[in-house]
Amino acid sequence: MTRRSNCFAADEDGVTAVIEFLSAFILFLMVLTSFLSLTQINLGPNNPSLDRLDNSASEGLQRLTNDGGWFVPWQNGERDLDNATANWETQNASTLIKGDLLPGLVDETGNIVVEKIDALHNVTRQQMMRGIGLSDDNELYFSIRVIESENQSRIDHVIFADGTPRTTARNSAIASRIFALEDELVRLTVEIHDSSSYFAKVQLTEFLTRPTGGNPEWIEFYNPHSFAIDLTGWGISSTNGASTTSVLFEEGVLAGGDCGIFTGWPDLQESGNASFVWDISSTGVLGVGTQDGLGDVKGILRVTRADELSSPSTIYIISWDPSWGIGAGDSIVWNGGDTSLQTSWNISSAPTPGDI
Template identity: 40%
Template sequence: MSFAKPLSFVKRGQDEFSRDENAMTAVIEFLSAFILFLMLVTAFLSLAQLQLGPNTPDIDRLERSAVEAMDKLTGSEGYHIPFENGIKDVGNATVDWHLLSPEELNSGALIPGLLSERGRLSTMKVDSLKSLTEDTFSKGLGLNEDYDVRLLVRVESSPDSSRIGELLFDDGTHRNSSFSSVSISRTLHMADEVVLVSLEVHLGAGFTDKLLMTEIMIDPASGGPEWIELYNPDQFAVNLSGWSVSKITNGVVSAHELITSGVVPGESHLLLSGNPSIQQNLGDALVVDLGVSGVLGSGLIDSIESSGGHISFQYAEFNSALTYDLINFHWDNTWNINVGYSLVWNYGEFSNSSNWIPLEDGTPGSI
């Protein structure tokens, strides 16, 4: 036996179904509107070159600085303005900054733009990056003095397959020593090649300049000068202003020289000499006189002795009490140093005499 459902029960079920359907429709409409809102916000932020996320003001400034620096580097020919008595000599400004000496480049106002007059990367300007210190390069791009940089220039495509992947420049401060870092890259044409230019901007990385002591003449023959050879293994130049050399006797500084000028280009040598006027120079090395200060001697004046000694190199930041110990070189009578023989470092343990190879006459200023 069956019973028909009351009409009131059927009507109530239809009303509930209708309400559920309306609620579902409202939810779908809300979600659709919310998704559309997110799409509009994302599009706006993209146009404004912003992004959603936890970026701090420091990171935002770092990103803007990196973009602006890349524009100066790859969007112009750049220029150099020399200083005359502390005033910019605009009349002698030039876009051919790559033709200037390292000393000139690092003492004027420079924007290191890499483009040629045809709007492509200039091979000569890329090569001349080795004449710039990292500090000059960074300031030339308008970066804050608290920022450090790393620059990579690499061949991406070339008619010469052996050139693909070749690093034309790769130097600067590593990001793993910084608090924050931003990287930006562009590809440009250079002659018939395509080249990648990648710029990293770091916050809080600190001092990175270095020179390696590679050879020393302690007991020269025939009245020649004592000399020390240093090498810049990096591609950015090293500004010698703030570097100092000391001769230490019995634990006390007996002679000292504060270097106030000079630039050692990337992958180049520096010669410190007791008498530059008679100093042999087998390369195109910068020569600095340490004879006047007495750190090094010449002729009958022996400043350093073959029986033992200590030479120290330090760097002091401008207007700062902070000093970096860079090189400490000790030797004693067990080294058996012979007259007329230099000592050439073989890149082993620095303080071990077996890693300093005797070489007759030496090769000052040359590998």
């Protein structure tokens, strides 16, 4: 009888221990649940603006890689569907800027098309953004990078990269996919930012103020970026003595990696590899022969830019005087420094218009 009582007592002690353990465990779960609930309340719901960026990045990449894309030109302010084409890569920058564009990059087999990648240099960043459906308050950075190749030196090679730097944004979202490009694998990455203050700058690389033999004055611009740059709103002004003349461009585009020449007389202009030669003789900014637009040995040249909401602001300003030693037929060549400083310009007796 005593042994049975002891067994009952031991069983009761075991049950009590189990109950106490379960009670403590349930209490722990209740505390943990409360903590997680409080944490969720403190963190709050997902940020709607970040969700929109995520969706924009994913949908934008999908639009670029669903098919080969299309181009629809404008005619008299309307979409000219009769002349629309899926072969948008065959059009130059001057044509593409005058229409609606979705620069799709793949063929019917799902592989990236080399010609379409090359043709991205004829597309402005704004065109790409509109084509993939971005809103006006967002910005884009797009890149294509080699991630696998039999040639080890090609790995991490950047095939294309341009757009708004992420450093200008508060928030950003990224979407990427891997594709075959000939015998390599490449990663396409779309980054969407909540910044709208960035614009790409053309570079003023060379100009001539003292032409000889009746030749024209000229200015050379270069686009160092991968995307094309819309020149609408850009302008040039020259000060020669007490006179200042200026021109504001209402159209025009400079393809990525290309240079263009503005001249006082196109028929006599050497152009090298320039993608265009633009006659602005009627504006008085540039002259020909003895008709000066730019001052021979003293003057000021400004490059400006304006958008729909602002008046022109000065991007570059160059002021030269007799101390520069500019001789007849000499050009003034930018060496990469601050354009406002004389030390950033070299005098060349062998001008190279159109050759960077």
